[in-house]
Amino acid sequence: MLKVGYIGLGLMGKPIAKNILKAGFQLMVHNRSRGAVDELVALGAESASSPAEMAARVDMIFTNLPNSPDVEMVTLGKDGVIESGNSGLICVDNSTIKPATARKLAEALGKKGIEFLDAPVSGGEIGAQNGTLTIMVGGSEHALEKVRPVLNVIGKTITHVGASGTGQIAKAANQIMVAAQMVAMGELLILAKKSGADPEKVVAAISAGAAQCWALDHKPQRLFAGERQPGFKAIMQLKDMNIVMETAREYGIPLPLTAITTQLYAAMCEMGMEALDNSAVIGVIEKLAGVKLQPD
Numbered sequence: 001m002l003k004v005g006y007i008g009l010g011l012m013g014k015p016i017a018k019n020i021l022k023a024g025f026q027l028m029v030h031n032r033s034r035g036a037v038d039e040l041v042a043l044g045a046e047s048a049s050s051p052a053e054m055a056a057r058v059d060m061i062f063t064n065l066p067n068s069p070d071v072e073m074v075t076l077g078k079d080g081v082i083e084s085g086n087s088g089l090i091c092v093d094n095s096t097i098k099p100a101t102a103r104k105l106a107e108a109l110g111k112k113g114i115e116f117l118d119a120p121v122s123g124g125e126i127g128a129q130n131g132t133l134t135i136m137v138g139g140s141e142h143a144l145e146k147v148r149p150v151l152n153v154i155g156k157t158i159t160h161v162g163a164s165g166t167g168q169i170a171k172a173a174n175q176i177m178v179a180a181q182m183v184a185m186g187e188l189l190i191l192a193k194k195s196g197a198d199p200e201k202v203v204a205a206i207s208a209g210a211a212q213c214w215a216l217d218h219k220p221q222r223l224f225a226g227e228r229q230p231g232f233k234a235i236m237q238l239k240d241m242n243i244v245m246e247t248a249r250e251y252g253i254p255l256p257l258t259a260i261t262t263q264l265y266a267a268m269c270e271m272g273m274e275a276l277d278n279s280a281v282i283g284v285i286e287k288l289a290g291v292k293l294q295p296d
Contacts, residue, residue, distance in 0.1 A: 001026055004150055005058040007051055007074055008095070009036035011230070012121065013064035015128040016094065016154045020062075021045055023153040028054050051075070055085035060092060060147055067239060068097040075105055075116075087113025090143050092151075094135075096120045096240050099165035099172070099247055106139060106164035115143040118164060120171035121155065122178075124231045132156045136174070138167030172247055175240040179261045179278070181215035182237075186282030189223065194291045200224055219279040226294050228273075228280040235274035237281075238265040 002025055006017040009031040017040055021027045027045040031037050037047050048054035051074045054061060061081060065071050071093055075081045081091060091114060093102065102118035109116045117139035127133040133155040137144050144151075144160055151158050161170045188211075192202040203220045206212075222228075241262040248255045268274070268284050276283070286292050 002060065002149065003028065003058045005030070005048065005054040005061040006064070007031070007054065007061065008064035008070075009040065010064065010066075011125050011233070012094070012128045014039070015125065016062075016064065016121075016133075017045070018043065019128075019131045019153050020150060023150075025150065025153075028058055030054055050079040051081045052079045052083040055081040055083070055089060058089075060090040060150070061085075062092045062094055062150075064094040066095070066236070068101040068243075071095050071097050072101060072105065076108055082109060082112060082114070085109070085112060085114045089114045090117065090147055091115070092117045092119050092147055094119055094121050096171050096175070096236075096243065097168060098243050099138075099168040100250065102138060102168045103165040115140055116164065117143055117147065118167040119151070120167055122171065122174050123155075126231065128154070134174075135159070136161050136167045136170035138162060138169070139164045168243075169247070172240075172244045175237070175244055176255070176258050176261075178215075179237060179241055179265065180257060181213050182219070182279050182281050183261050183264055183285075185215045185219060185279065186285040189220070189282060189293055190285045190289050190291060193293055194289055199293065215279070219277075222277075223279060223282060223293060228276045228283075230275065230277045232278045233274065234265060234268050234276050234278050234280060237278040238262070238269055238274075241265055 004020055004025045005028045007030045014036050028048050029037055029040045029045045030048040041047050106116040117137055119135050119137045121133040121135050123133040131154055134157045135155040137160050141160055161167050189199045192199040207216050264284050268281050273283050
């Protein structure tokens with residue numbers, strides 16, 4: 001039986017790790033804070049004191065961390081994977097990081113015979129809990145086939161996009177669409193509200209037509225109920241949008257709509273809503289329009 005390591009037991013990582021454990025894989029975990037580790041250990045996982053210790057004892061390591069420097073530190077830093085990982089180890093990064101960082105990690109680890117897959121996920125906390133995530137993979141197809149039994153536990157759609165870094169490029173493209181949907185949804189709901197139409201009936205009217213999308217399928221009822229707690233935190237959406245914009249600048253790609261969307265998420269975080277769901281960007285539209293979707 002494959003022995004799997006998982007580093008990063010946050011909003012997404014913890015339910016993913018739980019699903020790996022439930023599927024019968026031997027699991028070793030590591031996290032900056034101890035509470036999530038203790039929870040997984042109580043369910044049957046082992047604890048690793050460092051990424052280096054884990055790398056010496058597992059067949060593959062998954063990481064799910066906030067940003068590019070975090071993944072780089074865990075893999076290439078002091079007590080990192082590279083210190084004790086041997087040839088044949090596979091590292092799979094479920095984080096959303098810069099494509100350039102993914103390529104750097106693949107090159108550095110490859111010199112020790114460690115294969116690296118950038119495999120960011122989409123589907124939010126619910127998808128992580130249900131094992132229905134969408135997984136976009138960059139790197140060796142041979143390595144992908146080795147880790148596919150584990151990926152099949154955490155996701156329902158697994159796509160090999162291409163060489164190292166292309167999984168992260170696909171995730172950047174995903175985040176362009178997700179953020180645009182959230183902002184557009186906020187605008188249409190406030191348009192309906194302030195113009196005198198019932199926003200719930202407007203959503204019902206347009207959801208089966210050309211406007212149908214993931215955001216309209218999943219978010220309005222939570223907003224109508226006054227529920228703006230995450231699923232996916234706005235601060236992480238902003239982090240992802242900054243990755244998109246930095247990548248666009250690197251390649252000289254104009255992204256005018258995405259630039260505005262990024263500014264709206266920056267404003268949302270500056271307004272103190274960084275810990276709310278990414279759909280709560282409607283709060284910025286509410287402030288600009290002088291009307292709230294639901295009364296306080």
